[in-house]
Amino acid sequence: MPFIIAATDFSSVADNAVKYACDLALAQNADVTILHTYSVPLTLGDMTVPLPASEFWEEAEVTIDKLIADLRHQYPQIAFRKAVIYGNVIDAIYEFVGDNEPPMSVVVGNSYSQENPSWMDSTLLEAFRSLKYPILAIPPDTKYEQVRKIGFVYDNELGGSEHALQQLAQLTLTLGAELHIHNNQPEPEEGDMSVEINNGARGLLMPANPLYHYTYGEDVDSSILDFVAKYHLDWLIVMPRRHSFFENLFHKSHTKAIVNTSYIPIMALHETDV
Incomplete structure (x- = not known):
C-alpha cells in the first residue's frame, strides 16, 4: 500500500x-x-x-x-x-x-x-x-485543500532530472491537478532565440499535459514570486540540484522568495543520484 x-x-x-x-x-x-x-x-x-x-x-x-x-x-x-x-x-x-x-x-x-x-x-x-x-x-496553520494547481520551477537541464519529472507527472495525475512549468532565462541577445523546454523533459511530462511559462532576465526571487502569484498556485515544487542555481535557492540571499511563498506548501524533488 x-x-x-x-x-x-x-x-x-x-x-x-x-x-x-x-x-x-x-x-x-x-x-x-x-x-x-x-x-x-x-x-x-x-x-x-x-x-x-x-x-x-x-x-x-x-x-x-x-x-x-x-x-x-x-x-x-x-x-x-x-x-x-x-x-x-x-x-x-x-x-x-x-x-x-x-x-x-x-x-x-x-x-x-x-x-x-x-x-x-x-x-x-x-x-x-x-x-x-x-x-x-x-507552513504553520495551512490546512489541506484540494490541490488544483501545481507549479514547478525548472532549470531546463534534463540530466539527472528524469526520475523527478516522472514523479511530478504522476503526482499531478494522482491529484487531478493542473501543472505549470516555469523557466527563467537570461535576456536573449538581439537576434537570438529564446530556448524552449527540451524535448526529453516535455516527453516525460506529457502525461500531465503541463502549461509552460517563460520569463527573461529576471532574478530568481522575482520570477518565483510572480509565478506563484500570477497562477494562484497551491503547491510550489523545486529541484534543488547540486552545482546549479537551485542549490543557491535556499541560501540566505534568497530568503525573500522562501518567506513570501511560505503560505503554500513547498515540495522538493531530487536528482536521480541523490
Missing part, C-alpha cells in the same frame, strides 16, 4: 503538518506512518555522561500512541503506523524505509518566517537538499 511519512516533534507546527499529511493521504489513497526522532542529552553540569535512553524512548512512545489514537478517531479510513527512532530525522527516515518500497512523500512542518529565520539552518533545509524521497514542507 502506498504510504506517506509524517515527521513530528509533537510541536503545534508539526501537529498541523501531520493533519495535512492525513488529508493528503485520503486524496492519494495512502497509509500514514507517524515518525518521531529523539536524542539523549549527554551533558550534566560540567560532566559529560550518558543518560538512560529508555526514558526518552518511553516518553516518546506514550506521546505518539496518544497522537495516533486521536488520528484514528479523526481519520478511521487511514491505516496508521508509527516509528520512534533515535537520531536525526534524515537518518531515521532511511533506517525506517530500508530496502522496502519508498514513501510517496515525507511531510514536515515548515516553521520558517521572517520572525523565525532559523529554518534556514535546520534539518529541514538539509532534507530539501539531499533526502532522496519527495519532501513536502507545510
Whole structure:
C-alpha cells in the first residue's frame, strides 16, 4: 500500500503538518506512518555522561500512541503506523524505509518566517537538499485543500532530472491537478532565440499535459514570486540540484522568495543520484 511519512516533534507546527499529511493521504489513497526522532542529552553540569535512553524512548512512545489514537478517531479510513527512532530525522527516515518500497512523500512542518529565520539552518533545509524521497514542507496553520494547481520551477537541464519529472507527472495525475512549468532565462541577445523546454523533459511530462511559462532576465526571487502569484498556485515544487542555481535557492540571499511563498506548501524533488 502506498504510504506517506509524517515527521513530528509533537510541536503545534508539526501537529498541523501531520493533519495535512492525513488529508493528503485520503486524496492519494495512502497509509500514514507517524515518525518521531529523539536524542539523549549527554551533558550534566560540567560532566559529560550518558543518560538512560529508555526514558526518552518511553516518553516518546506514550506521546505518539496518544497522537495516533486521536488520528484514528479523526481519520478511521487511514491505516496508521508509527516509528520512534533515535537520531536525526534524515537518518531515521532511511533506517525506517530500508530496502522496502519508498514513501510517496515525507511531510514536515515548515516553521520558517521572517520572525523565525532559523529554518534556514535546520534539518529541514538539509532534507530539501539531499533526502532522496519527495519532501513536502507545510507552513504553520495551512490546512489541506484540494490541490488544483501545481507549479514547478525548472532549470531546463534534463540530466539527472528524469526520475523527478516522472514523479511530478504522476503526482499531478494522482491529484487531478493542473501543472505549470516555469523557466527563467537570461535576456536573449538581439537576434537570438529564446530556448524552449527540451524535448526529453516535455516527453516525460506529457502525461500531465503541463502549461509552460517563460520569463527573461529576471532574478530568481522575482520570477518565483510572480509565478506563484500570477497562477494562484497551491503547491510550489523545486529541484534543488547540486552545482546549479537551485542549490543557491535556499541560501540566505534568497530568503525573500522562501518567506513570501511560505503560505503554500513547498515540495522538493531530487536528482536521480541523490
